[in-house]
Amino acid sequence: MLEALRAEGITVRFGGVTAVDHVSLTLKDGEILGLIGPNGAGKTTLFNALTGFVPAGEGRITLYGQDVTRDPPYQRTRAGMGRTFQTERPFEELTVLENVLVPAFLKTKGRHEARALALEMLDQVGLADRAEQPALDLNLARRRRLELAKALAVRPRILFLDEIMAGLNPPALREMIGFVAGLRTQGLAIVMVEHIMQAIIELSDHVIVLASGKMIAEGTPQAVTSDDRVIEAYLGTD
């Protein structure tokens, strides 16, 4: 299997605080990597360093063998990364369809092709009937799905999902888990930051646990959740 992503010794410092401390990881095509850890562990910072939204002070990131360490986010998108945002960021003044048109223009020629791709993505996430609605009017669960459609419309090879399960009610959560599982079968590599353990356990092939910016454990979901250091990081010791 192709190596989709390799990160070596990623370190991010904010002033005197080391938010991410020498973290390394690899991800293969069609694999799902779960990123967990208590609040403030540096998950989102690592996530942003991988996608280019926060510069990594040290380390090296390669995407299908191509070094993207110094590339700004839009170049990483062009190289094959797609991402969602933890707080959904729809283009509020645009309709749902126009929101997906923006990324759809990246890998298509002309507006008819872009429109067809955008509609296809909306259909995939179940928002096709809301195409003409102003994005501002969508509820949380639908905004999440819009985020997904936008991330998928750049035709990524690796998808970065930032807490897309958070705040969903049980039926919506089930649906989302099923959807992400479906993406894997299409051959996408996925990195997901998630607090919902049900999703992590059902979906991840491999899990990395961060605490205070350091990787404290990694392995299969079952191995990691029974690891003493992980339980300690989440619950503390007496």
Add this chain to the structure above:
Amino acid sequence: MIRHFTVLGIAVLAGLAYPHLFPNALTIAISVLLFAGWATSWDILGGWAGQLSLGHAGFVGLGAYFVAIGQSDYGLAPWWAMMLAMIAAAALAFAWGRITFGLRGPYFTLSTIAVAEILRMIAINEGWLTGGATGVFIATLPEPFGIDLFSRVVHFHMALAFSVLTVAIVIIISQSRFGYQLRAVREDESSAMAAGINPVVVKLKAFMLSAALVALGGGIYGIFLSFLEPHILFYLFLSIQIALTAIIGGRGTIWGPSIGALLLIGSGEIFRAAFAQANLLIYGLLILVVILFLPRGIFGEIQRRAVRRRYARSTQG
């Protein structure tokens, strides 16, 4: 898109009929058309890309001065001078954007005021080039195909062609990839980057196109005035007027800036004739009403309601 071009076609026909119907009201119509074109061009940057400029009078002045100096000092025909002015305006916008688009929030706006002021200072102080504070006078103009460029009717047609050109460009942009990039950058730069868009490049393109078009209108304005004073042409008030025209009409919409020009400049002239000093008061009240009740501008609110209504109707079926 076809619908918008149809409306534009009707506007052109109305415009062509205007000099025959109101031959004594050409000056006000020229002002309205020039402002419609300037505000529409301003809006490519200010509305579609969301980068508020208060320095576009600088590009008006650039266009007007290129035409006047080109004619009086170098015997350069106005159409060549306008082309040079457009290139110069785009180059200036590129240089300025490179420096300032890294800045966020009000800093870009502040810097645009500075650019226009610098140009004004050059126009006032570099008398050898610009005629200094007294200004430049266009005494002669060529007569292409026997057309008298000093005629008001000709000025009207040039202003009409200018405003129609800007609106046509915006209609095409609104449906294009570039148009969606502009709106994405305006709404959320991070999300735009996640869509593979380089925000700085998009803003630079918008600034250059906007500046070049405003300079073209400035050249026509120069011919229309025939006597150029730096105090008027590069003045901050003109920049504010251009921006307000677009904002009140509706930022980031195809027709908003033109509607704003019709309302603000058209009614402004009528008020000035009817109420003398009180016209500024009415101007101010109009602005207040729009800001309080129509925050997206007149056409912006109309358009938004239409989108909502269309969606509501589609779900009821």
